[in-house]
Amino acid sequence: MVLDRLVEALREGVRKVSINQTVLEHHSKALTYHKASTPDVVVFPKSEEELVHVVNIAKQFKKPIVPFGIGTSVEGHIIPYHGGIVVDFSEMNEILSINPEDYTVTAQPGVTREQLNQALKKHGLFFPVDPGANATLGGMTATNASGTNAVKYGTMRQQVRKLRVVLASSEVINVGSAAAKTSAGFALKDLFIGSEGTLGMISEITLKVYGIEEYSAVAKLTFNSLQQASEKTQQILASGLKVSKMELVDAETIDIINEQSQLDLKVAHSLLIELTGSKEEVELDLSLLQSISENSTCELQFETDSLARAKLWQARHNAALSVAAANPGKGLMFTDVCVPLSKLTAAVMHARKVVDLHGIKASIIGHVGDGNFHVGFAIDQNDEEELALMHTINDQIVQFALEVGGTCTGEHGIGVGKKHFLRQEHSTTLEIMKGIKKLLDPDNMFSPGVLFDMD
Helix, strand or coil: CHHHHHHHHHHCCCCCEECCHHHHHHCCCCCCCCCCCCCCEEECCCCHHHHHHHHHHHHHHCCCEEEECCCCCCCCCCCCCCCCEEEEHHHCCCEEEEECCCCEEEECCCCEHHHHHHHHHCCCEECCCECCCCCEHHHHHHCCCCECCHHHHCCHHHHEEEEEEECCCCCEEEEECCCCCCCCCCCHHHHHCCCCCCCCEEEEEEEECEECCCEEEEEEEEECCHHHHHHHHHHHHHCCCCEEEEEEECHHHHHHHHHHHCCCCCCCEEEEEEEEECHHHHHHHHHHHHHHHHCCCEEEEEECCHHHHHHHHHHHHCHHHHHHHCCCCCEEEECCEECCHHHHHHHHHHHHHHHHHCCCCCEEEEEHHHCEEEEEEEECCCCHHHHHHHHHHHHHHHHHHHHCCCECCCCCCCCCCCHHHHHHHCCCCHHHHHHHHHHHCCCCCECCCCCCCCC
């Protein structure tokens, strides 16, 4: 059989290869509503050399390759709809070097963000990109992930200094530089950040890291209306406060979080704000925030205890999982648009109007400090009417974002779920993207059907 020969050939250069049914099923799905599809085989490489071997065997057997980090994809990037070889990076999880004097770290792609920060802590350093899930650095790079700290530190694109990438030709290339900046040639490094596994497999990542902040405090502002909470975002940002996180959580989500995380947060539309810096700077910013709040219809609470802060942020990070837990047996849909800050309130209120119009119980949460927000709700993915309604809601939310100059995805990526929006958003450059894909991956081996369909 072809499968037997494929597995035998893979095992000649990769120590761990599996066709176990449980393993195959684990690698057949993502976190959200997208339908599952089983791969032919799953490999667990430990080195760049093993990645090169996988590429050579995939070419020989004409099999597609789908990279898999830890399985937290929201838009179905990791689902092998064309079968083939899933490459699970969980065993490429070594931190290769930490360079405190350069404020950089080099790691394999299977290292998770929590693992990295645990290792950095002893050096007084941390890595800021925090998408909520304990994702791998490879997956975060491939989707240009961001999260709660993006308002201050930016996305993965701002953190990645250098990459090593295995191409479809089996060639291994270095892109980027360990230096803080470079003007040498095309920025090819940025081509792979956000490419969603379609151009090659990342084998090594060099990242920028930061000194741990001296002091931080969290403020929780609660409002009578979602519109008031959204409008306050711009006022706070315009005040010059040193905001490192600014999260909008609507009352519906707070209620679910309380139930699932055994918390007793006030059920109200809320802004969660973290301020960082020296103790004197933070205390001054807290005073300014208090004065801003006194002139509006909101309540303000401060939290400086580290354990209480951590519990609050963990509850925010678990919002999506809380929605899932509250709807057992159903799939999740989380939209992901980002708009100019001047259009944020209009976009948020449009999203609320859309879900209310269709009678859907939905959560609205987001990293509103940079205009990025999500609408989440549960659906029965086996019910065609519910699926159609989900797509209608998503379409209306995304269309509004595009009409006001925003994007169809701020951080989750295109995957398989937003390909039609990519065509609309980048109609003048989509063929250029396909040309780059054809140049680097002429046989469409890496993640076929992700981002766009090749002609």
